Amino acid sequence: MIQEFKKVWKQYTIGMVWLLGLLWPMLGIHADGTLTFQKTITIWSYILAGSFVCFMIYIMKSGSSFKFIADPVSRAANGVKSASAALPIWVWITVAVVLALIYPQLAGRYGTDVAITVLFYICLGLGLNVVVGLAGMLDLGYIAFYGVGAYTYAILNVTYGLAFWVCLPLSALSACIAGCIVGYPTLRMRGDYLAIVTLGFGEIIRIILNNWMTLTNGPNGILGIKPIGIFWPMFENGFTFEHIWVKKLQFFYYFALGLVILTIIGVHRLNLSRVGRAWESIREDETAAELMGVNTFIYKLLAYAMGAVFAGMAGAFFAARMKFVSPESFTFLESAMVLCMVVLGGMGSIPGIILGVVALIALPEIFRELESYRMLVFGATMIIMMLFRPAGLIPAKRMGTRSEEKEG
Amino acid sequence: MRLLPWHKPHLLVRPNNLKLRKLNTMEYFIQQLINGLTLGGMYALIALGYTMVYGVIQLINFAHGEFFAAGGYVGAIALAYFAGIGYMDSHPVICLTASFMIAMAYCAYLAVGVEKIAYKPLRKNSRLAALLSALGMSIFLSNGMMLTQGVYDKVYPGELFQGRFDFGMVTISYLQIMIVSLTACLLVGLNLLVFKTKIGMAMRATAQDKTMSALVAIGSNKIISLTFAIGAGLAAAAGIMYGLYYGSVKYDMGFVPGIKAFAAAVLGGIGNITGAMIGGLIIGMVEIFGAGYISGEYKDVFAFIILIGVLYFKPNGIMGENIDDTRV
């Protein structure tokens, strides 16, 4: 077994030695003129131990030494898979929806809070998915549209007193306009340049939000945003409607859930429509799509604008929930996190994105003590996913079959 | 951190009780010119790394900003260490040179490893995969630095370069002179390497046609590693200069200068080394003059606007691209 993997072993040991040489100057050289090795060795040992375990698992898996465990497990997994495939998809969806509906009753305040965050990020992930996963354009400034939507509601509400439901379409509209403004010059560019330029635009928007004191109150943010107001039927003195504010967290949860369900339906229908077909062709081979008569520019702009709309709507909800917005919430790091969730879960796949969001938002909540390592894990996740499973944990199913697959 | 005049490049009034008057227009202009040259030189050094790497493997190395930051950190660590063992007072020049060399070597070491881990395995994959890996590596490295060195600014010893030349109200600090001359040396050195040596010729050949280079016995893997190493070394030097100039370094300091340096690389023509040098100077000048004459708060925006403008109107840049045309 060791013989076959000599090359991989060599690479692994070189990598570990390299890591040691990398860690020591950062940890072991001190301003008082001393050179220590203890801390470096300790940290390196932890990393060595952890990575060694992963490495051995990887080796044994590829070398099929785990057969005695792996075979029965994979047989059971296949059995479960075929059983679950036998059930029509709507059964799973119903189960999921029912679970989602009763969740707040079971989870309590903290759990609901996390769930609302998860729901917001699912919205963002789905919106980014339209741009990255469906149309194939890497957008690194996506969170700016979230910010535009949030600030639109904030400004309109605090300055003019407009209610949430009036501002929601306006948020979506302003995000859409922002998307078109950003999209127009950038969409003709090469893939790699597109990424950097969208990053630049995202930063520009954040800098504007941070510095335009008269409009956005700058780094202080905008306070005192009213939450969602709805008319709720009351049965006290006959049947009347009363205006209440959605302040209770559990109550708000259902609104967020509603938004997510609408977004999922929206993205799914888009995927199946003619527009989705055009996007898939652009993603696969843009030149060929252009030659087939697909107006790539309009469709790319559409993808961009639609992604922005989803983000804008989520932004309005975000502002209503937090009742406060500031430019701090809309940094590049947030964009990168959403991208990481989409990449982890599977670009273009709705269940994948939901899984990605849950993994990257809910899991850190469980491992609260390791909070400071969160971003490290995010970064490492992206690299590892690209190296080993670029399609994501739950890859998107192709819409049609490729000709090579048909011929077999 | 004491606020010394050269720490605020666009400070209008000198906090010196001798002559408290505003600089006249000409003096202001010249001062901005000097400040712009200093900053532009730093951007040029960082931009070279982006442009050379893009030239050989058509990848925007998002993690390059982190090489810049790492250089700043290691420089601070080395300088502090030398001060700690007492060499700084007796041999300041040697310590400074040694710090530069240590930081540049460290970042070259880092860059070669990063390339082998995160970029080399993805060479046959789509461009998107490599980009995402680079992005992940950037986040990983900056957070790695945060975890090992702390979230707060790491201060640079301020006693190193005190003193300046005064020409009326125009100030040229010793530090600025050091930065500009060192940058010039490094740029000239790189030019000599790339255009006058055999290995430099091999680097240019690999950037133009990787397959053909292999057919004339040029090992593209070695050349790519060398390119990463040189690019990171230059960025590290810029990192130390930044630390000396602004007084401190931070784990996220690579982000904004990274984008601006990339804008400089694109402005000059991606893959084009001379272009990156010129682009860096231009971006530095635009930022200083924009901050001085238009708006200080929006100074970061100018570089982004140039980036977007260049990519929209003249994507090949000022001096033309220099990449592998054979790869689609």
Next chain:
Amino acid sequence: MSLQPILELKNVHSGYGSIKALKGISLKVMPGEIVAIIGANGAGKSTTLMTICGIVPIEKGEIYYDGKLINKVSAEKLPTMGLCQVPEGRRIFPRLSVMENLRLGAFHRDDTDQIMKDIQHSYEMFPILGERKAQQGGTLSGGEQQMLAIARALMTKPKVLLLDEPSLGLAPIIIQQIFDIIAKINKEEDVTILLVEQNANLALQAASRGYVVETGEITLEDEAQSLLTNPKIREAYLGE
């Protein structure tokens, strides 16, 4: 002349990912020969050369150069061993000067004096290159680029030279010049030549033996003169 082939392929299969280009190619080249590979477009001629040079990964079979198995040898080592290719489309370095292109041919060599002499020799063999030595490679005409590509390959001091479609896109006069030079190199500098050509007539005139490739397999092997008079070949490739 020894009886061991200097280049030999045994049942070589190779391809680009899921596309199988070569499906069992076997051929032999004896030292000092000129051997031609002819066939239609896309038959696998260029792929054969690229597989020999290690650019296209080999899936099955063996390649022997000078008696040594070179399956696992990386592409950039082969020129140092004397095996060099002039690929299809010339592929000179466009933004390097003529002189630099030639200099790069000698990249793996240390003997500076001899390299300078060889460059002079190239200028003598191809006077036009001498005239244009400071010009950027991309500004040369097709024929000049082909000469530069061949001169550059000669700078590697090859024992075996692989040529991929040297006549492609060139005017007939230039083609004649090129083939004269090929014959000259073979005789005077003792370079074995494996020549891939779509222009079967030219190739078979220049070579002593020929192979016919169709969809990744060798379908015919014979003396060049016999192939020229073979009615099937005449019909398929010689336009009769």
